[in-house]
Amino acid sequence: MEISRRGQSVQASPIRKFKPFADAAQKAGVKIYFLNIGDPDIPTPKPILDAVRAFDDPILSYGPAQGFLELRQGIAGYFAGYGIDLTAENIIITNGGSEAILLAFATVADPGDEIIIPEPFYTNYNGYASLADLKVVPLTLKVEDGYRLPPAADFEARITPRTRAIVLCSPNNPTGTVYSAEELRRVADLAARHNLFLIGDEVYKEFVYDGLKHISLLEFPQIRDRVIVVDSISKRFSCCGARIGAAITRNEAVYGAMLRFAQARLCPPSIEQKAAIAAYKMGIGYFEPVRQEYERRRDVLYDGLASIPGVTVRKPQGAFYMSVRLPVRDAEKFVLFMLNEFRLGGATVMVAPESGFYATPGKGLNEVRIAYVLKEEDIRQALIILKAGLEAFQAVEK
């Protein structure tokens, strides 16, 4: 009695699979600096928590499959603030940005179809590609180039009759790269030329540094009908456990199919939708101090990493991750070493091994993703531990 091929092949999340080792270390009294997952330590804004606590419906009942109208209007209003025209009818509220990925994948592609994704990429695309039985065709980027997008010809070399979409994440998880208007236009033109969909994961929209501005795939008229944007309140409002995201498209056929898929799961959670309505009512004034906080953290983490011998890293402009090449052969073993063996002052650091962020076998073996989701002093402390841990591991790995 065998389980399905996809069930056998779906990867364990490299963000999640070492959690049991972390749990064991914590149980043994070890303090862990969690830089493995994008779960910010910024307090959830009070209006969100207040909305949760103010929930006073006598019955916690189903909402609409596409989500509450007021929330969809709130999101449309948020995008309008960036000059992006959307209506509530372009938006489906989802169970986190995660479900929006699934809806997008299943709506543009059938089993065996291909989607092109620059790698390293957000590892959970792999899980959804397995679930939807799609083939991820990777396009390998390099830390030395700052993970910039390659020329159109590099994409075109990977397009086959089964290619259905290109997935772009900007600001990027795990690299932190923010794609320029020129880079995005290059891919937009390419998608139009080759009749492809574009799936834009833009959940880190608010986290852009160095005076740059995030540009959305929704801003390119030549691909107006080709774009599905994956959105989420998780990072934007520091409330990852809310599980409220959105799938956004102006293509009516795509919207219709995504909604029919969404109807099967009835509705997203009602309470957190009300919390999300409150979140968007805060206005954009909320973002700037948070953005500045992350920019400072980025600088601290970058400076610290750049000063560790053998570490290769480029300063990223967005999100709250860095992809880092370590002076080790096997980053997964290093992560386990840190969780199971290495302690400095009773503490250790958890980062995410990055091979699972690649679709090409053998890539990323000596890379990790580090999330700067902790406050500066914690990052500084984590850097000290990381540096010492690396030295200790290098001695062991030899």
Place this chain on the structure above:
Amino acid sequence: MEISRRGQSVQASPIRKFKPFADAAQKAGVKIYFLNIGDPDIPTPKPILDAVRAFDDPILSYGPAQGFLELRQGIAGYFAGYGIDLTAENIIITNGGSEAILLAFATVADPGDEIIIPEPFYTNYNGYASLADLKVVPLTLKVEDGYRLPPAADFEARITPRTRAIVLCSPNNPTGTVYSAEELRRVADLAARHNLFLIGDEVYKEFVYDGLKHISLLEFPQIRDRVIVVDSISKRFSCCGARIGAAITRNEAVYGAMLRFAQARLCPPSIEQKAAIAAYKMGIGYFEPVRQEYERRRDVLYDGLASIPGVTVRKPQGAFYMSVRLPVRDAEKFVLFMLNEFRLGGATVMVAPESGFYATPGKGLNEVRIAYVLKEEDIRQALIILKAGLEAFQAVEK
């Protein structure tokens, strides 16, 4: 630029697709008795709402992919109360029972594989079969037989080399039938003989009448490794908007694959998990008065329907639905007629057309599912309207 085949073919939920017409009628001031969806009017228990309001984490952060341990322990304890041995490690908390269906489908079957489901069945299996690209092989049951399961040979006639699982829902949505130990054993033996998985949708476990007892697929030792149970707090605790369900299995390979799929979506919503923990702490004393309330409603609805000329219905023993054959040619047109045209004292009734609960084309065209989720006096009023509406529609349809 075409969307995927599965995106084109996925059905609109027959429970959901007429919602816009209901919205329009309500906007025009019409009172609607909603008997189309299993969204109970029983108030959500206070401990659940209190737990929501008591949420006091400063950060609404990610939880474990498999759900909070305390909740999984609570669910295991609940099943232990029925003599069913489970541990927290057999349980994955899901985004409603809905996600458990998806995890189960994707874990037992690959695209093009087949699952056998007695029809009429919970219509949203169709949506998930489309998403996972499975072929639903229906086994048609009949209202005249009370929708009892047929002999093993009827199942066996539908088994092919691609058959991976049989899906059984008991108490059944939409028929209300509660399968007997003998019926379940027949299918359990069959699954063992033909090396199939069994997916048991048992979310209506607490809603069983006439002194009957619900029997779970988890109770049959010969299929201990073959069973995945879909569970949910939505109906059990009258909190459909919470979106907390569970996928339950004792098969470690199945559990591992479901968990890896689940890791891609990070975690179920945190606040409602805490609410669910509170729910299970209420103890089984909560259920009996609720069960009695539904039993009374069933009797009122059944007696009322049975007295309408031309209506065919058998008295079901569980859940809170009845599958009913109406004296009309096209139940979908009847539903639209009720929403768009028919009013009695400024009110109308919404029921769910049942063709979408069948996989066999042309089946169920004159059937509807009626949910007795409203209080007795509302059901009585709805019956008066339904009867009058039927007469009016029959005159129009002729």
